[in-house]
Amino acid sequence: MKKILLASALIAASAGFASAQDTIRLATEGAYPPFNLINDSGKPDGFEVELFDKMCEMAEVKCEWVVTDWDGMIPNLQSGNYDAIVAGMSITDERREVIDFTQNYYPPAKSAYAAMDPDADIKGGVVAAQINTIQAGYVAESGATLLEFATPDEAVAAVRNGEADAVFADSDYLKPVVEESNGQFAWIDQPVPLGDGIGMGVRKSDTELKATFDATIQTMKDDGSLNELMSKWFGDEAPQF
Amino acid sequence: MFAYCADPKSLEGLQWLSCYLTSGSHMSFYASFLTVLVLLAVTAPVALAFGYAGAMAGRSGAAPLRWLGKGYMAMVRGIPDVVFFLFFVVALDQGLEYVLHFARCSDWAEPVRQGLEFRVCPAAKIPPNNAPQVVHQIYGFALAVLTFAIVFGAFAANVLTGAMKAVPRAQLETAESYGMNNRQINRRILVPQMWIYALPGLSNLWMILIKATPLLFILGVQDIVYWAQQLGSMKTQAYSYPHPDWRLGYFLSLLVFYLCMTKASELVLDRITARLSRGQAIVKQSGASA
Known part of the structure; x- marks a missing residue:
């Protein structure tokens, strides 16, 4: 009896330990x-x-x-x-x-610019990006004025309501946004591969x-x-x- | 929720809306209103208790206790809420884990601080890593309640200190002359009469507390603001219910919620004021002279 108790206690303990690790x-x-x-x-x-x-x-x-x-x-x-x-x-x-x-x-994620105006100035205008992202770093160095947002969605919304000229984000994220915008959004320039x-x-x-x-x-x-x-x-x- | 919701993209009009508003993520949104209400219901009494303790300590005859009470009020009131929320929660969480680490893992060879990393042994984790996410959420919620209570307790302490000073000195002296000791004076004369003076300040605090609840998301609790943001943001075809940016609508519903909370609070506070004013000759007099 004692042995069974001990064994089951050991099993329980080791199971607990394993799951704590895993x-x-x-x-x-x-x-x-x-x-x-x-x-x-x-x-x-x-x-x-x-x-x-x-x-x-x-x-x-x-x-x-x-x-x-x-x-x-x-x-x-x-x-x-x-x-x-x-x-x-x-x-x-x-x-x-x-x-x-x-x-x-x-x-390596291809990042791209999207804007509502096909002539948007991405080198000297205002570009929205998500805060602390590789894209935000790229925009900061591109000469454009960087507008940072907590989520990528807010960066897109900033272009919609005219706060920013263009948004710069991962092209996989932007793709459905551009495609489902009924022609409101257009790609600007070529995608840029960033990071590793x-x-x-x-x-x-x-x-x-x-x-x-x-x-x-x-x-x-x-x-x-x-x-x-x-x-x-x-x-x-x-x-x- | 409903049987016809199986293929949401084929639906239109009211049917679509009824499915949309009863989706799992919307249920989480509705539940988060409950989270906020629970936070208010738990925090208010705890903060009041902190405030009462702080005010009593601040009036105490023993100098160390008095310093403690006054220090608490001055410190917490002087630090911006957001800074306090960010700093205190991290410090408390890591402090607890640090203590447990030394208690439970004395044979752990690696240092706890490695550069920017804070690393305690698995047994010292609060809650343990293998606990279900719900436990982590409850722990986060408890930390939030404690932080809210400490911050708002300091303000409440200040309000109560003022209220205690406002109780006419003659009342307390009369009690002394009847031979009551300090405890009896507090319980029978001071505390019952101070509430009417404290009420305007406390009701302000309550309103501020209601409005401060969105700070919950900073503490990792998914509150109504988080869900409004999450649900309102534009949804592409990757989701079952694609829609454009509807944040305005969601935030309007929060606005209505907060306005209703404020209105309901005003009604309740008016009743409490009426009740506490009963038989308070002092209040009427000061009203007449003003």
Whole structure:
């Protein structure tokens, strides 16, 4: 009897320990379709959510989504409120100084200008972008006046109501906006590839987590399932690995 | 919600609207109104308790206690709310984890602070990493209530201090001459009479508290402002219910909600004032002389 009790206590304890190790809290913004969004049942959804749900299953870890605002994402990762950032975050040298990234699961994002006036001045006018993004940094250096917004949606709205001449954002984000605007919005100039692709951001000290997902991303790149998922969410013109 | 909602993109008019307004994300939106009401219902009494304790400490005969009460009022009142919200919550959260870290993980070799990173052992995490998201949300909500209570408690303490001073000195002296001790004077004479003086200040605070609830989102709680922003923003075909930018409509509904809250509060506060004024000769006199 004693032995059974002891054994079951041990099993319970080890199970508790294993799950304590294996839950990974993933932060996302939920406002960046089709990368991540809050769907109509109020749950996180999108390319990244589907991809990571699949990868967590492959890596046999339990993942939990945390919806949080974009601007405070890196500091909150550092203070341990969650374990990783999966929010369409481009890998850049500046960000590499403070956090680590896995290898990219999406190729270097092409960013593009969209405006309501086809002659909008993107080099000297007012250009809207989301705060603390690779695009905002690019606009700041382009000579245009940068207007920053908390969400990409507000940056688009700024062009609609005339606050800004153009919006500069990820072309995958802008594509449905332009296509569904009934000709109100037009692309300006050619898309610009920025950064080293989109990766999962982790704390510098979390080398094990980084290694796990590096390997899983590689597996999905090799067997073509990552490409399939990209076609599903970004259409036939989606970039492929 | 309804059976015909299975394929939202084929719907039109009222049917579409009825499906749209009952979607899962809208349910979360409606639930967030409840979150705000619960926050108000919990925070107000806790803040009042903080305020009462602060005011009593500020009047205390013991110097250290008096300093504590006055220091609390001066410090919290002097710091901008947003700064306090950002700083205090992070500091409290990390402080608790830091203490637990030393209590539970004495054999942990790595330092807690590594550059910008704050890293405690898994056993010291509050709440533990494997807890369901709901627990994390409740913890965040509790932190929010505590922070709101501390901030508004300091203002309430100031209001109550003023109210206690406003109770006529003659009343307290009469009580002393009847041989009551300090506690008895407080309980029987001072506290029952101070409320009528405190009420204008406290009702102001209540109104400010109602309006301060959108600060919840800073603390990671998904409140009505978050959902209004989220639902109102333009939705492309990637969503089941695509629509243009409807934020104006959503924010108008928040406006109506806050106006209703204010109106309801005014009605209740008027009744409380009427009730507390009963038998208060002092108030009538000061009204007549003014």
